[in-house]
Amino acid sequence: MESQIALVPAPASAVDRLSALAQTSRLNVFRLLVRIGPEGLRASDIAARLAIPPATLSTHLRILTGAGLLNLKAASRERVYAVRFEAMRELIAYLLEDCCQGSAEVCTPLAGLLASQAACCGPAPKETTHEAPARSRRR
């Protein structure tokens, strides 16, 4: 026993997501991909546009993807990353959860509004799986 342990990816927490965004390079990557939209961008294109060395960018993409903020859409030789808008909705809803004790007099239910699919980029365009963490030590 002990063989299957720690292979299941821990669900990305709000702290994971906020940490992922709380870094200049990664925030730039994220915002670039927000602008680009659901089609996403190849890693090399991101590197070129933001002038980040490939090795560094790769680390950042791994962290953003592991946090569930990005989506690896196509995995051939060239990899395309796109924003998972659903993750943003979840994050914002979590941050503002039960705002003002839910008193609608004080607080327009912003969180609920965000949770609705009326939010950003519609009902999530069909995606490949939110590929990511399940990293087991290979080799």
Place this chain on the structure above:
Amino acid sequence: MESQIALVPAPASAVDRLSALAQTSRLNVFRLLVRIGPEGLRASDIAARLAIPPATLSTHLRILTGAGLLNLKAASRERVYAVRFEAMRELIAYLLEDCCQGSAEVCTPLAGLLASQAACCGPAPKETTHEAPARSRRR
């Protein structure tokens, strides 16, 4: 010369705000204050509710306030902190700026929605100033 330098508080960046939130204790403090709403809570009450030692909490409150996320509402012996909802609106708008290149067909203008005062906790209840960073080395 050189005497007045670096006393003007640098405006809190998005990275500052995200970093402030990207930490378990601080995120708990923030979410507690979101629930509480505009009235805010005394430092000692926060410490009691979240079981955080005063010295640690003080550091966290300074970071959250310095990032513009909290507001020191009353400064007598007991200090009352409250969420600056305006800061959250700004942050979310920044994160989703120019989403999908502004194409409304793809993207409901979430950022614009948040920027409106229809958002959370109305047009910001009258506050004392967003007291914070201007810290000069005293003593």
Place this chain on the structure above:
DNA sequence: TCCATATTTCGATGATCGTCGAATTATGGA
């Protein structure tokens, strides 16, 4: 099959961060 290319992992360095006890600094009442 073999190579060119896209991307990731390894590894090491310097820098920043979280924590909290002890000392310090206000403040408001007796």
Place this chain on the structure above:
DNA sequence: TCCATAATTCGACGATCATCGAAATATGGA
């Protein structure tokens, strides 16, 4: 005035992080 109390700063520890060159790993053609 003096004290009890609220809150902050100081200081130091260990832990985590960003960076990026070099090496390793895929992939898709020729």
